[in-house]
Amino acid sequence: MTFEHFTAAQARDLRRTVEDIYRRSYTDAIASGDPFDSPAEFMRRFDAYTDPARDRTFELVVAYVDGVPAGQSWGWPLPPGAAWWNGLRLDDGDHEEFTAETGDRTFALSEIMVCAEHTGRGLARALHDELLRGRSEQRATLLVEPDNERAYARYRKWGWYRVGWLRPSWEDAPRFDVLMHDLPL
Template structure:
């Protein structure tokens, strides 16, 4: 990466104010997925999920990080702490262990990293890693979780390199959602 991106954090309310930027980054990052015609990957479906994640009082602790290069958005990442009874674990199938104990959330145990994306014209510059690290830097939770499609070899390889490991799989409750592998990263205390 030649120049370090400027990282800006946004709360859920602030993220809703830059909704057009969020959609623009998605469209410039997921060009192939959008072109595939898969309903789950349509910009409309993506923004529907974004609106749900940022709805008032829906996800306390939501954090959006946008990377800017020369003042223009180049990528984004977001997530939130899982609350007690978190829907995010609904339907999880663990490779090993007790599901009840694994999914017991208190609002401070697990941070759900929902998205990392970099606009296609900026890939290969280390921006994804910078977004990942910025979003997780200083998190008070014990661990983070994310979902990745098992056949997304490029992303999967990066996540493993960054210390993530598979714990099982799940299919989120969103319309047309694929099956994802569930990964965990132990966060430093």
């Protein structure tokens, strides 16, 4: 297994690879017919994440097994006024203080996915650690569907904890639990 890191501009050049990994990772979600999980909607979100007009330091990590893309993970530091927190319902605490971003306080881990033929081999954890290793932010956040028991259990095992929930502004977006992890790992 090897990893390569890419910037937003480089990730845009890997668009076909990103979509291929998505299709090979989310076969059940795609088959469900949920519009949010369609490859077209997924790639629309990916294009927004890597839009050159946005001021964010996007990072994509692609994992290769025997030279073939087998998984990917990406994220970015949240800028001041980050839309990421829109609609957040905290379980406890001061909302204003919790969501105050400086551009180097919180890293948003947006995606981790492993192609179906490579699951169960520790690749998701390796992608997680590769993306978060060496981050300078104080904490990381991610969103997980509450009924995704497999992912949820792994995140908890890896040190993530729930702080609340939100529904992103993306069309047809489900409700997600908001998880946090203190950095460095």
